[in-house]
Amino acid sequence: MGRIPQHFIDALLARTDIVELIGTRVPLKKSGREYKACCPFHAEKTPSFWVSPDKQFYHCFGCGKHGTVLGFLMDHDHMAFPEAVEELATRLGLEVPHEGGAERSAARADEPLYELMASVARYYREQLAREPRARDYLAKRGLTAETLERFTIGYAPNSWNELLRRFGAGDGERQLLAAAGLIIERERGSNRESERYYDRFRDRVMFPIRDARGRVIAFGGRIIDAGEPKYLNSPETPLFHKGRELYGLFEARRARRNLERLVVVEGYMDAVSLHQSGIDYAVATLGTATTAEHFRRIFRLVPTVVFAFDGDRAGRAAAWRALQQALPEAREGREIRFLFLPQGHDPDTLIAAEGGAAFEQRFAAAVPLSEYLVRELSEQTELGSADGRARFAEHARPLFARVPEGVYRELLLERLAQVVGLTPARLEALWTGAKPDAPSTSSPPPARRSAAARPARGAGRGTLVRQAIIRLLHYPAIALEVTASERAGLDASEEPGVPLLRELLDDLRAQPAQIAAQVIQRWMGHKEGETLQKLLAREEVITGAAAATEELRAALMKLADQAAGKRLQALEARSRTGSLSPEELNEFQRLIERLSRRDARGG
Ligand SMILES: [Zn+2]
Numbered sequence: 001m002g003r004i005p006q007h008f009i010d011a012l013l014a015r016t017d018i019v020e021l022i023g024t025r026v027p028l029k030k031s032g033r034e035y036k037a038c039c040p041f042h043a044e045k046t047p048s049f050w051v052s053p054d055k056q057f058y059h060c061f062g063c064g065k066h067g068t069v070l071g072f073l074m075d076h077d078h079m080a081f082p083e084a085v086e087e088l089a090t091r092l093g094l095e096v097p098h099e100g101g102a103e104r105s106a107a108r109a110d111e112p113l114y115e116l117m118a119s120v121a122r123y124y125r126e127q128l129a130r131e132p133r134a135r136d137y138l139a140k141r142g143l144t145a146e147t148l149e150r151f152t153i154g155y156a157p158n159s160w161n162e163l164l165r166r167f168g169a170g171d172g173e174r175q176l177l178a179a180a181g182l183i184i185e186r187e188r189g190s191n192r193e194s195e196r197y198y199d200r201f202r203d204r205v206m207f208p209i210r211d212a213r214g215r216v217i218a219f220g221g222r223i224i225d226a227g228e229p230k231y232l233n234s235p236e237t238p239l240f241h242k243g244r245e246l247y248g249l250f251e252a253r254r255a256r257r258n259l260e261r262l263v264v265v266e267g268y269m270d271a272v273s274l275h276q277s278g279i280d281y282a283v284a285t286l287g288t289a290t291t292a293e294h295f296r297r298i299f300r301l302v303p304t305v306v307f308a309f310d311g312d313r314a315g316r317a318a319a320w321r322a323l324q325q326a327l328p329e330a331r332e333g334r335e336i337r338f339l340f341l342p343q344g345h346d347p348d349t350l351i352a353a354e355g356g357a358a359f360e361q362r363f364a365a366a367v368p369l370s371e372y373l374v375r376e377l378s379e380q381t382e383l384g385s386a387d388g389r390a391r392f393a394e395h396a397r398p399l400f401a402r403v404p405e406g407v408y409r410e411l412l413l414e415r416l417a418q419v420v421g422l423t424p425a426r427l428e429a430l431w432t433g434a435k436p437d438a439p440s441t442s443s444p445p446p447a448r449r450s451a452a453a454r455p456a457r458g459a460g461r462g463t464l465v466r467q468a469i470i471r472l473l474h475y476p477a478i479a480l481e482v483t484a485s486e487r488a489g490l491d492a493s494e495e496p497g498v499p500l501l502r503e504l505l506d507d508l509r510a511q512p513a514q515i516a517a518q519v520i521q522r523w524m525g526h527k528e529g530e531t532l533q534k535l536l537a538r539e540e541v542i543t544g545a546a547a548a549t550e551e552l553r554a555a556l557m558k559l560a561d562q563a564a565g566k567r568l569q570a571l572e573a574r575s576r577t578g579s580l581s582p583e584e585l586n587e588f589q590r591l592i593e594r595l596s597r598r599d600a601r602g603g
């Protein structure tokens with residue numbers, strides 16, 4: 001894979017706000033210059049998780065997790081590094097450049113497919129203008145011209161080979177159409193090449209499905225009159241993986257800069273109607289149940305999601321499947337709710353009946369995940385009897401096991417225990433088969449130490465080397481203020497940590513950085529990367545870049561003086577046992593001068 005250039009990663013870190021990004025996943029409270037929250041990585045009840053807008057860095061004093069916004073996406077959202085970069089780039093509307101490599105050629109290989117999909121989408125748009133039946137149908141569904149435009153809705157003509165004729169003149173072009181899932185190969189092959197295939201979408205209203213960047217990657221087609229299947233989607237192609245995509249997500253992100261929540265519906269017609277009625281944060285799954293991948297996509301963007309399901313039996317079954325997928329994603333700071341529509345309604349018909357505002361009010365009454373879980377399980381058992389409660393506990397066990405460790409899990413345990421009339425400890429013991437009073441091994445002790453472990457501000461003045469490094473981390477740009485002779489003074493120092501300081505200083509002089517996060521990111525994977533993160537996480541009083549520059553230069557000077565002092569002592573010792581060479585004598589002279597200047601400075 002092609003390497004992502006350093007300058008691009010620097011730019012992403014400089015332009016992303018870590019507070020905003022973490023804030024969509026963890027409820028942050030402002031506290032002084034920083035933000036705090038209960039840590040998303042360990043269970044705790046008093047906040048020891050801090051996010052610094054200045055450093056663009058987070059740190060937990062409880063469990064010690066820390067890092068940049070990229071590190072957060074990797075740890076919290078379980079992304080791989082390139083994925084995390086892609087995520088930040090997408091948020092900023094940037095394309096990730098690669099320095100040569102296979103990734104680039106793979107992207108280029110898909111380029112003709114993207115171009116074809118875009119052309120076909122345009123073609124379907126044109127066809128809509130020519131087909132009154134399709135326009136009438138959409139008008140009857142209440143879609144305005146503006147909505148048709150926003151979603152680039154079109155029409156696939158009623159023909160077995162119109163698309164094939166127009167876009168599949170040559171062999172290579174037909175192969176491309178087939179790869180894009182737009183034509184289908186006949187089971188009984190024809191001798192004539194042009195009759196080997198037929199159009200997949202015929203006489204349907206066409207909904208282009210777009211990726212996060214707005215490129216058409218697939219189509220959904222809705223039949224106009226009666227007929228089967230009512231909805232037909234593109235098959236899986238190199239561009240389209242239906243378990244990953246959410247219809248309407250591109251449009252939702254374009255409509256609102258800061259999305260706060262998403263509502264997930266089952267059909268693209270529903271999503272489009274919701275957008276038109278002002279609920280422009282609606283998305284639809286594409287003919288699949290909600291997948292784990294969907295959840296990851298959703299929670300990368302927003303902390304709250306509402307699932308709207310039809311009130312019928314199929315809707316309830318779909319909701320229960322969604323709940324099971326949702327459990328591993330449930331945690332503090334995230335809200336997952338379920339909305340059941342009245343019998344006989346889907347979002348489209350309900351909006352038509354009561355309007356967008358009334359529909360939106362239903363979100364407030366939507367059932368939280370934990371309550372939905374309790375409600376469904378209660379309906380299956382008789383909670384009035386001890387037997388029934390035991391069955392409830394038995395049914396709840398595998399579901400509870402899917403919830404990750406954390407505050408949310410503890411609260412859910414409390415709620416379930418309340419239903420069956422046990423203490424949380426007894427319920428957990430029942431599940432694990434342990435004695436109820438034996439200390440539970442499955443939940444960690446409450447993190448009381450967190451508040452106490454937080455060092456006081458200004459603590460840890462540390463050694464000169466440490467002071468210098470910390471200042472460089474907070475204000476990386478001051479590396480350029482250091483003079484060449486100040487830098488050279490470090491070469492003679494043998495203090496512990498000086499090699500790291502030298503390397504850091506040289507790197508920042510060769511490749512200047514503006515914020516701490518950029519430095520941390522560059523040193524990820526380096527053997528000293530973790531040391532730098534720990535130093536950055538320390539609380540320090542540093543009053544601005546100007547003061548930091550002075551303190552850095554003073555520390556460098558002192559280190560050089562120390563080295564000079566040591567060297568002088570060594571030369572003195574040598575001169576007592578023998579004579580010094582002319583070069584050594586010269587050096588001796590310079591060292592004495594240097595140190596007397598220091599004494600004159602009062603250092
Ligand atoms: Zn923590």
